[in-house]
Amino acid sequence: MVEESGQHAHGAGKKLLSTKLLLWIVGIVVALVLIVFIASFFIDEPLRRATEKKMNQSLKGYSVRLPKLHFSLIGLSITLKGLTVSQQAHPEPPVAEFPYLRASVHWREILSGKLVGEMRLDDPKIHINLTQLKSEAKSKVPMKEKGWQQAVEAIYPLKINHLKINDASITYIDEDAKRPLVLSNLDLEANNIRNIHLPDKVYPSSFHLETDIFKTGHGTVDGKANFLAEPTPAVKADLKLEKVPIDYFQPVLARYNMSVQGGALSGNGDIEYGRKVQTARLKKLVISGVTMTYFHSEKTAAVEKRRAEKVKAAAKEVSNKPNLVLSIEQFDLVRSNLGMMYNAGGKKFRIFVADTDFSLSNFSNQFSRGAAKAKLSGKFMGSGMTSASGDFRPEKNGPDFDLYLKITNTQLTSLNDLLRSYGDFDVTAGTFSLVTELHVKNERVDGYIKPFFRDMKVYDRRQDKNKGFFKQVKEILIGGIAKILENKQRDQVATKADISGPLKNPQTSTWQIVVQLVRNAFFKAIVPTFERDVTALGKKR
Known part of the structure; x- marks a missing residue:
């Protein structure tokens, strides 16, 4: 009996010791986590300054401002808040605003033996106006040498393998600030960017984009890509557009002597862009209810001639070009009005066709595809x-x-x-x-x-x-x-x-x-x- 009691006491002591040891270990881990968590906040400001400086050193023609950064040692993640990117020649408005950007380890790919990152952006805003666009066009520095990739690497050193953008907006302002072109509620997700999976496939990555277009329109793009292809990324995708209002393009079309009122555009097609082949196919494109007028005058005559020469040269360049296929399987213009205002040489008049229905089929830059066919019906000058x-x-x-x-x-x-x-x-x-x-x-x-x-x-x-x-x-x-x-x-x-x-x-x-x-x-x-x-x-x- 005494011997059994001693054995029981000895067992209880060992159990108590094990419990205390476990508590010590848990306590040490919790303490370390707490220390790491607290220490991460002391790292934030020095890291913020270093990140902002490195991004600005990488970029050419642009500068960034980074007011807040938080680095988490626990998840090896970094979060940027309030990041803005400005064009140095025309800093207002900033070309990009990122209220929330988070980059972290793409933990799922650790199982594949790859150490890569993932990035998430919430509510980013891109602003572009005509002045900034012209300045960019005049720049002698090629886009690939602007330092954008290096700037992203300054945020997070790991190569990004998964990208998710939520509720983005892209705004372009031409000459009329009251008529911006806006893509809103834009969502984008791209997977396998580093070609970890299916590396032997021509397009190993997948992506999906969806956005509202000029308030009432909608667009989707579903595709596959090889973002690592050289000399440029390769992509193959299906596109769909629904009820895109056309009159939002009026400021842009005005530069081509065109006036447009009303109208909506819908259509679908696909594109493929790679090193060996480039195709763009519109399976069906429909424009309905638009009033379009072309203006010709003595002032526009010289510009029209130069423009025609450019169009002719471009058409000649792509005509029957190997590995380049451009086609419109079916284009329909319905319930529309087409006209021209002529004011030159002392002659001034307007001609138009009302209630126009126009169709074009089998239009292509390739000879082998045969003849394109066009049909039109309407009322000349509203009555004929x-x-x-x-x-x-x-x-x-x-x-x-x-x-x-x-x-x-x-x-x-x-x-x-x-x-x-x-x-x-x-x-x-x-x-x-x-x-x-x-x-x-x-x-x-x-x-x-x-x-x-x-x-x-x-x-x-x-x-x-x-x-x-x-x-x-x-x-x-x-x-x-x-x-x-x-x-x-x-x-x-x-x-x-x-x-x-x-x-x-x-x-x-x-x-x-x-x-x-x-x-x-x-x-x-x-x-x-x-x-x-x-x-x-x-x-x-």
């Missing part, structure tokens, strides 16, 4: 039923296309500004119709344009009472001869202008040729030809 179609073939030997256009029963009074500009007369009644067919191939154009004028009334005593005597006589003469020329069965005036011959400049782009042919045929053939015919007949009388 209009239909047009065209086939645009690859430009192997210069522009190659067929174009057909028909306009019926346009109210002639809506064309009075045009008639005054080119014919020096106007009308009080009548309708206008037109049929044209144009073929361009092998550096030659063949076709015709045939306008019809019906029930035309040129002189009205009440409307023209304030005009000069000779002006009234001219309009009476034109109106009288038009009456004589009328087809008695159809009660209309018709004339025809042939458009045939070699192209003056076969190197001109298809778009330039279409615009020039329509302009020459419509403005320089219809009215002058009609006036010449009726005037000549009047002299024979």
Whole structure:
């Protein structure tokens, strides 16, 4: 019994000793953690100053301000608060603000034997204005030499393998500060940035981006990438846009003599950008309810010419280029109004097509994809039923296309500004119709344009009472001869202008040729030809 009691006491003593030892160990660990936790706060300020200094030394043309930093020894994480990045040439507003940025060890990858980091940004804001953008464009320092990568490494020494951005916003201000272009509620997550997993894949990383566009629009990008590819990162992604308001682009389009009102854009497509292949495909793009007007004047003529040359050079550069595929499978413009304001050489008028529906399919920079097809319907000058179609073939030997256009029963009074500009007369009644067919191939154009004028009334005593005597006589003469020329069965005036011959400049782009042919045929053939015919007949009388 005594022996058993001694053994029991000895066991209890050993247990008590073990408990005390465990408590001592736990106490020491807690104390160390507490010391480390407290010490980390004493490290914060020196580390903040060192980080800010190193980032500023890394950057070229930009500077940072870092008011608060906290380093946690426990999780080996660092948290930055209130970080701002400013362009030195134009510091206000800062180009970037980061209210909260946290970088830490990507612990999950420790199991893969890799020591890498992860970064999280909450509510970052990017601000860019036209002045800052122009300054950046003039900089002689390439973007990759600006020191951005070194600045990020100054924040956290480990290579970032996982990036998550929450609720970001990107704001661009052009010339009108009241009409900013804003991407809001932007979320981005990128995984496997360092290619730890699936390193043999062409695109081992994945990413997802989602954002609101100009308040009412929305966009998503889902893709895969190789962020470590040389000389630039490679990416393959699907894109989707919904209800993007177009009139937000007005400040930018104004520089190209364009005015836009209303309208929304939706579409989807995909892109691939790598060292061996670059593709951009719009599967479907729809623009609806937009009013778009192009302004031409003597002041804009020189700029338009230089711009056309740049477009022509760019088109030539990408035409049938190997490893570069640009395509639009289907583009639709619906319920829209398209117009042009012309004010040059003493001529001032506006032409437009209302209620326009336009479609373009199979458009590509590659010859092997065949002809692009275009169709248009609408109301010329708001009243003339209009239909047009065209086939645009690859430009192997210069522009190659067929174009057909028909306009019926346009109210002639809506064309009075045009008639005054080119014919020096106007009308009080009548309708206008037109049929044209144009073929361009092998550096030659063949076709015709045939306008019809019906029930035309040129002189009205009440409307023209304030005009000069000779002006009234001219309009009476034109109106009288038009009456004589009328087809008695159809009660209309018709004339025809042939458009045939070699192209003056076969190197001109298809778009330039279409615009020039329509302009020459419509403005320089219809009215002058009609006036010449009726005037000549009047002299024979």
